[in-house]
Amino acid sequence: MPVSWTCHEINVEKVCGSGDSFVIRNNVRPSPANTERACLRGVNLGGWLVLEKWMAPDLFAVASSAEDEWTLLSSGGAEARQAVRDFRRTFITEQDIRWLKTEGGIDAVRLPVGYWCLDEYAKGTPYLSTQHLVDALFGWAERYGLKVLLDLHGMSGSQNGEHHSGQSGKVNWLEPRHREKNLEIVRAVAARWGHQKALLGLGLGNEVAEKEQTVMDRVASMVSCFTPEYPRSYWVEVARFYAEAAELVEPLLHRDVLLVLDTCWDIDRWTLD
Numbered sequence: 001m002p003v004s005w006t007c008h009e010i011n012v013e014k015v016c017g018s019g020d021s022f023v024i025r026n027n028v029r030p031s032p033a034n035t036e037r038a039c040l041r042g043v044n045l046g047g048w049l050v051l052e053k054w055m056a057p058d059l060f061a062v063a064s065s066a067e068d069e070w071t072l073l074s075s076g077g078a079e080a081r082q083a084v085r086d087f088r089r090t091f092i093t094e095q096d097i098r099w100l101k102t103e104g105g106i107d108a109v110r111l112p113v114g115y116w117c118l119d120e121y122a123k124g125t126p127y128l129s130t131q132h133l134v135d136a137l138f139g140w141a142e143r144y145g146l147k148v149l150l151d152l153h154g155m156s157g158s159q160n161g162e163h164h165s166g167q168s169g170k171v172n173w174l175e176p177r178h179r180e181k182n183l184e185i186v187r188a189v190a191a192r193w194g195h196q197k198a199l200l201g202l203g204l205g206n207e208v209a210e211k212e213q214t215v216m217d218r219v220a221s222m223v224s225c226f227t228p229e230y231p232r233s234y235w236v237e238v239a240r241f242y243a244e245a246a247e248l249v250e251p252l253l254h255r256d257v258l259l260v261l262d263t264c265w266d267i268d269r270w271t272l273d
Contacts (some may be wrong), residue, residue, distance in 0.1 A: 043236070051069040052165060072084075111134070115154055118189065120188070153165065153203075157182070158170065160207050165206070184202060199253075205261075
């Protein structure tokens, strides 16, 4: 049965001059008791559970040619793995979360994670599971009254080919074997954390991008009378993936959780008709 989504007016704004800060505003339906807009102020906990070289360059010193987490851990050996464990143990701590709430005026955090955040999906890969750290973050958030926007930043096969998806290179996340795995992962993430009181929303893929066009696609696009079908069909498949993922996770999330879908700047691409 198709999933029916109710859309609220949600605005996510980047706060100028404040790095990865964000504001979520939700227009509440006017009533005699409440005519105000709810507002959450949040920050992004980037570079912690999905490594980004520009944010932690010293961490990549053991494998200086590595540009992403996959390459760092696959080429850096035991030294790299221990360095990552030490980094994650100290980069974000309970004291940081307490400070954000009590002194920083922050109500929510966005937590980027990779598909390897669960123990079972880290097995057989160079990645280190971050399941225990996500568990800890939810515990801290509930203790200090913060909300968590849990964002699947790195999908199996990569949804954008960028280093911040865990592995740079090709965009293969919708290839059959990766697509099936990603649906499994989305469901598993929702099953583990979907009923956490602190969960604000679940992001299903960060900065989704088109696959690299082939030479023939580029040639065809130069002919004015020919419109390649490929870009259109790709975004149809993206929309179908999200519809299927939403149906899988809906029973596993508490009723107030938002599903965050990355429009890649153009939501019109996702129409199915």
